[in-house]
Amino acid sequence: MEHMELPEDWFVTAWPDGWDFEKDDYSEPDVRQVGYILVPAGFxxxxxPPGSDDTQSLIMRFEVADGELLLRELYAIGVDLAEWIDVLVADLPPETWRDLALREITTFLTSPERRSQQALAGAESQTVLTGQAARKKPRGRSSKRYRITTEHLERVAKTYQRALEAGTPPTMSVAEKFGVAHSTAAKWVGAARRSGLIPNSQ
Structure with a gap:
C-alpha cells in the first residue's frame, strides 16, 4: 500500500463488522487474506467530510470474497450523499478507496491505542480516534440519554429487523431512529445480538 495523505479536514477510521465497543479484551475478528494482508471478512x-460532525458520515462497507476486497455499499448518515459524492470523488479518487480501507483497518487491528480510542468513541460518540482533539458536541443529535435496558434493546432489535425487511442498512436505521451516532447504534445492535434479540446470522 502506498502512503497517502488525507485531504485537509477529512477524518477517517475503520472497524470490523459487529465490533463490540464495550468489550475489554478486543479479541480478533474473523479474518481473510487479501494479497499479503489479513483483514476482517467484513468491515x-x-x-x-470537511465541516461535518460525528453524526455526519460517509460509510463504505467492504467485504472479502475470493481473496479480493470488494466495496459492497456506499451510503451516508446525516449528510446528503448526492451532495457529497462529488466532493468525495474529487478529494479521494475511487482508485484510492481500497488502499485507504486496507490501511485504516490494519491500523485499527494492530493498534491497541486505536482500539481503546474506538471503544471510547463508541461509548461517547464524540472522540476523534486519531488522537486529535475531541470534536464539539454535535448539533442535531438527540439530547435524550438512553438506558440500556431489555426494553430498549427490544426496540433496537425491532428497528433493526424492520430495516432488514425494507432492504435498508439496519444499523444506520437504528442510528437515525434514536438520533445517535452510527458507532453508538452499532454498540446497541451488538448488545441486542448478545441478548438473543437479533439472530447471529443477521
Missing part, C-alpha cells in the same frame, strides 16, 4: 470505512 466499514467511515469518513467525516
Amino acid at each position: 466499514s470505512l467511515v469518513l467525516h
Whole structure:
C-alpha cells in the first residue's frame, strides 16, 4: 500500500463488522487474506467530510470474497450523499478507496491505542480516534440519554429487523431512529445480538 495523505479536514477510521465497543479484551475478528494482508471478512470505512460532525458520515462497507476486497455499499448518515459524492470523488479518487480501507483497518487491528480510542468513541460518540482533539458536541443529535435496558434493546432489535425487511442498512436505521451516532447504534445492535434479540446470522 502506498502512503497517502488525507485531504485537509477529512477524518477517517475503520472497524470490523459487529465490533463490540464495550468489550475489554478486543479479541480478533474473523479474518481473510487479501494479497499479503489479513483483514476482517467484513468491515466499514467511515469518513467525516470537511465541516461535518460525528453524526455526519460517509460509510463504505467492504467485504472479502475470493481473496479480493470488494466495496459492497456506499451510503451516508446525516449528510446528503448526492451532495457529497462529488466532493468525495474529487478529494479521494475511487482508485484510492481500497488502499485507504486496507490501511485504516490494519491500523485499527494492530493498534491497541486505536482500539481503546474506538471503544471510547463508541461509548461517547464524540472522540476523534486519531488522537486529535475531541470534536464539539454535535448539533442535531438527540439530547435524550438512553438506558440500556431489555426494553430498549427490544426496540433496537425491532428497528433493526424492520430495516432488514425494507432492504435498508439496519444499523444506520437504528442510528437515525434514536438520533445517535452510527458507532453508538452499532454498540446497541451488538448488545441486542448478545441478548438473543437479533439472530447471529443477521
